[in-house]
Amino acid sequence: MIEDTGIAERALRLALSLPHVSYAEAYLERLRSVSAAVEQGEANGAGASERFGLRIRVIRRGRLYTISTDKEDIRALDSCLRRMGEFGGKAAVTSLSDERKENASYSVKEAIPIEDGNPLNELDKAEKRAASLGFVKYRSFYASLGRSESYYLNAEGTEIYADVPSFSFFGSIIASVNGESRQRFLQLGGVGGYEGFEKLLIDDAVVEEAGRLRNVMEKGVSLPQDKLKRIRNVVASPEIVGIAVHESIGHANEADRIMGREAAQAGMSYLEVEDAGKRIASEAVTIIDDPTIKNAYGYYLYDDEGVKAYGKKIVERGFQKEFLTNREYAAELGKKSNASSRSDDYSNEPIIRMSNTYLKPGRYGPDELMEEARTGVYIRSFMEWNIDDTRSFARYQGNEAYLIEKGEVSKPVKNYVLEAGTAELWNAVTMVGSDFGLYVGSCGKGEPMQGVPVTMGGGSALLAFGR
Amino acid sequence: MATLVEKAVRIAMKADFDDAVAIVKDEKEDYLKVANSKADSLVEEHDRIITVFLAKDKRLLFVSLENPKESVLEKRIKKAAAEIAAIRPKNDYNGIAQGRKHYSADRSSYKEFSNIDAGFLSDMANGMINGAEDGGAASVAGTLYLNSYATEFCTSGGYSGGSFSAHMRVSIRCFGKISSFQDFAVLKRAGDLDAYEFGKRAAEMSNMVKKKGKTDAGRYDIIYMPSPAGSLLSNINSMACMGNIETGSPLSGKLNKAVGNGGLTILDSGNFAGSVDYRTYDDEGMKTSTTEVIRDGILRNYLHNFSTAKKYRTRSTGNAGLVEPEPGTPIIRHRNSAKNLDALIGEVKKGILITNTWYTRFSNYLTGDFSTVPRDLSVMIRNGEPEFAIRHGGASSMVGIRISENMLRMAKSASLAGGKPVQTTSWDSEGDYCFCPPMLVEGVSVTTL
Known part of the structure; x- marks a missing residue:
């Protein structure tokens, strides 16, 4: 969970102190992910990304503004909010439904923390098995493991902490049989720890789909x-x-x-x-x-x-x-x-x-x-x-x-x-x-x-x- | 004083990496959304992201950090030195470009937009809405988008520099009685667009044809306006990138063979004058240039970075992205051209004018088979004259036809342009720009609702 939520609280107070602001909310998020790609048997690099930023939404004189920044500096945000320009003339007036005040914190159970996983292992398995089939001529596999930690609060006192790890796989295979080719995109993913990523059994899924492509090409008929x-x-x-x-x-x-x-x-x-x-x-x-x-x-x-x-x-x-x-x-x-x-x-x-x-x-x-x-x-x-x-x-x-x-x-x-x-x-x-x-x-x-x-x-x- | 990117490369080389490239992009984007003939909401985004590419013993790692402090960046690069051992080598990696050059930044377009605020966007939106309403639009939607960024880069290969860029993109979608029409304007200077006239013209286009009707499935000659023609044919340049050639492209193995109509030329440029994506260097510091992908229908070049060029014993085309070669701006031309769109319509016996497409999806990237869905004004043409707006549904934006096509068949059947290329984009192409004229493509398969 995000611990230092001070900047979101200060930003909300600041927004609400501005003239004509009837509503404000702040959303703070830290995103971390690692990724890997394997193409035609070659490891096409691994990636690591870390992002942290704040979004403020404000209704001022009925107009809806969304401002986001990654500057962890309240002065920078102050300058953004104060510069918030007027959009007038033919402009929509925004109001929000009344909702219950919520105060919650939730996370997703992980048997193996998502950070302990390496997406490359599963991609390598899929690549080896797909390549060994012989007829899967083109193979591109990509996977990502990540975590979003967020903190939301609004002018009405709602406060939500969330910690959501997730994993995803995207694969493209092109099978070729007797001069004919057929392509399949395969997307798998979920929310949870690294054990969830392993349970996707990416290699099995890739091999099964490749076999299905071959079956269509070998045994399929084209109808008028x-x-x-x-x-x-x-x-x-x-x-x-x-x-x-x-x-x-x-x-x-x-x-x-x-x-x-x-x-x-x-x-x-x-x-x-x-x-x-x-x-x-x-x-x-x-x-x-x-x-x-x-x-x-x-x-x-x-x-x-x-x-x-x-x-x-x-x-x-x-x-x-x-x-x-x-x-x-x-x-x-x-x-x-x-x-x-x-x-x-x-x-x-x-x-x-x-x-x-x-x-x-x-x-x-x-x-x-x-x-x-x-x-x-x-x-x-x-x-x-x-x-x-x-x-x-x-x-x-x-x-x-x-x-x-x-x-x-x-x-x-x-x-x-x-x-x-x-x-x-x-x-x-x-x-x-x-x-x-x-x-x-x-x-x-x-x-x-x-x-x-x-x-x-x-x-x-x-x-x-x-x- | 050393910049952040210079420090990043220095830290990386001290940590014993073989190659390092650091790029920092400081970006601001504003979106004023127009819906139901009103300015709807404003989104303002600021971010500063540094991406560091690291290579050691052919193992590749990309680290991307948002607005990091120098100490955080140093710690992260040192951590990467341990992590990279767990990555499998990319055996066909051949390093990054080597040289010695510093690219200095041109601030001219950046300055042009630096004082624009929400009030300016709002005035422009109101001008656009007023023009559209005066032009007969029942409802107007759109976006006014302002983007400005500054980048700095440094490579262990000896290149460094920076650039500034700014542009505006304005989109409008007008809903008339018979049809809807969407148009885009791409601006390098804020004063380049008369918003009122832009809105009025879009509304007039939505009411260009007074009758609506249905059509049958079959083959038609299609005139694509620059936005759909460009967003479809731009796929050729992606397909010519070496990474895609290696993982399945209809252009694989076709170098120096006919892949398009004899009059069709498609260039890929990093530094085309007036282009929104103009830049003087690619992601590894090579000077950008203009490459002939297709010249007079013949596939002339694939697009390379330093590493793929070395692998295939050719020269980099200045198309390095941090991961693999990426297209620059596609410039689509045709040797055979009618004087303008009207003259092009005059050439068609039985066909359809398509002003916008979206949802282009491929069933096979190796063969280039795809389908796309026309949206907004689509006009049946008979004997060189617009006959009616095609409508198979209730809403004025509901055309109800679909185009099934193959990318190479389209390139080969693109027989005539309708004037000079203009810079264009579409919502579907997610902010990618190209230069393209209206284009006639013969014998296209169309299905209907």
């Missing part, structure tokens, strides 16, 4: 476009469900996006404020965003505005249930914040973000989904994906996909792409599997672009288009 277009039943794995949940439901339910604050950056939403409570999916669909899932990559117990986090339903049985909010947009909606305010580090403004977002598992085994589909496609993983800025029209490329024939998974199909409108996709969900997986990602939003750790997933889903 007209046949692909006639496919109506699709079983989506938790990985595919996860990216679809994140892109077309999670982002679309961010209140700042709905209300236009991201319009010039990460875009808009097909939802409007008036769409609250509207049916946006089939009855089989319940979607949850839960930052409190232990050891999940998007874990936190209090958000970056000191609001206590909880699992919230974004969609319940097909109906839009809750927009993701921070205090600013909760106030706009006349509600309490649901603790979705996050920044990627102390230097950037906290904005509305997802955490661990998933489709609530159903009661069917994956085999039952295949049986119900009878004929169609099972899509297990993707490489390329994108969506328009209103979150209405998405594409998930079937990096690993199979035909479903007579209710069973059969041969791989090389060129299947799931491209559908959001409403069409979520209304097509007829069954949700009891299986469950969460997949790691870094979610980008805002300007400056902020990447925050998230997970996305859920149970498998049967999409019966046109039914």
Whole structure:
């Protein structure tokens, strides 16, 4: 835990002493990380980073200011705050929702402190095993171990200490068989001690994915476009469900996006404020965003505005249930914040973000989904994906996909792409599997672009288009 | 008196490292966000980060510290001397550039922006909003971004120096009745932009076409405005960096072969006049230059630092990043050019004008297969005339089409430019800049909602 919080306390007092300041908060953060990269068998350097800085947010005359500095000198901050320029004319007036005063301290258990680990060991194992396969022609592996210690306090007396160690892995492999190539990105990660990093079993995951790429290339068929277009039943794995949940439901339910604050950056939403409570999916669909899932990559117990986090339903049985909010947009909606305010580090403004977002598992085994589909496609993983800025029209490329024939998974199909409108996709969900997986990602939003750790997933889903 | 970076290199060499490079960057960034036709909020960031690259027996370590005291820096470098033994060697590492040169800093653009405050940004935002509203925009969003930084560097190879840089980036997104339109301005001097006119023009563009309609999936000739053309074709320069050539690039093994249209030339420059990213030296102190990546459709050069150049028995192109070669500013040109955008539209029988794209994602970096999503004004063109704005959804920004492409196919099918290259960027390219003209690419695969 950060011990010397004096500068944050002094900064808060200073901000509140300035004329016309109605609200202030301070966020102090120390970030430490080590990283390693291995490319084509060569150790491409190791890194060590240490950062420490302070962010102050202030509302003065209704205008919202965020100032960050790494100068551990109250005089430098004083000068920043006093120089805080006026932005007038056509300007927004910001107010915040009333929230409970919190006083908390939390940390994550570590059997092996994250600092005692060396990410290079696991990368070397993965590299050796992937290279030994012979057909994985290009290999790039990167891993990072880090710790964020933070201290938050605000004018209302909320005070939160947090100590969160985390670990992540990113790998790119390109397998090549008979003159054909296929690429896979693999992201793994979590929150906790070094033992969590070891448990990722990176080498096993890399070897398994490489084998799957080879299988698709060796045994896969390419179907003609007209046949692909006639496919109506699709079983989506938790990985595919996860990216679809994140892109077309999670982002679309961010209140700042709905209300236009991201319009010039990460875009808009097909939802409007008036769409609250509207049916946006089939009855089989319940979607949850839960930052409190232990050891999940998007874990936190209090958000970056000191609001206590909880699992919230974004969609319940097909109906839009809750927009993701921070205090600013909760106030706009006349509600309490649901603790979705996050920044990627102390230097950037906290904005509305997802955490661990998933489709609530159903009661069917994956085999039952295949049986119900009878004929169609099972899509297990993707490489390329994108969506328009209103979150209405998405594409998930079937990096690993199979035909479903007579209710069973059969041969791989090389060129299947799931491209559908959001409403069409979520209304097509007829069954949700009891299986469950969460997949790691870094979610980008805002300007400056902020990447925050998230997970996305859920149970498998049967999409019966046109039914 | 020795600077912090000189001291860092001195401490490193005393600690028996073979090579050391220290770079300190003192940066200030201001973002005034515009949303719903109002100035929304202001973010001001200050940081000072020193990064020290250390090499010993081909083992490489990067240490990055935020605003450290000298004693902390010294302690950290000494700790690194113990840590580096645990790192595996990079066997193909060949050291850093050797020479003797001090680069002195040019403060001109830095001074230009030094007195700008929130009041100036606010006035500019209001000018932009007023212009857009007068131009017919129903709603306006955007960002006014001001960046200034000072860097100093020193290498054990004998190079040192510093630089100052400052620029502004203004983005606007106007929402009209039929469509939306996003535009970017990149400024090296604050007075270079008439914010009111910039806003008005963007609003007028969003209302450029009076009709909306749907289109079918199929192949179209696409005219990309400079922002999408540049953000897509700039990938070529990343793909030409030696690190990427070694880990999977469609340009691998294609040196001196045709990879683009015969009229297409793509340069990579560290010191192109007027470029926001102008610098006279790279991260290991080599003088920056302009390198032909593609000349008249032929792949001429990969981009190197000292170490990769030595490995491949060539010369550094002055593209050293601290880890591996990095692209400078892409400059995209075409020998065949229509007079301007209107003339380029006049050349197209059946096609689409794309003014903005985002969410470009590759399915395979080795083959260069990718897809991207047009957002904002996309105009159906028939017989050289704009016909209607493509809209497959309710919102005015909802185009509802997707482009599936291959980077080399795109380069080969880029048949005609529509004027001179302009400096541009996009939200999607995260602050990377390039120079690019409007570009016609033939036979592009388009799918629809």
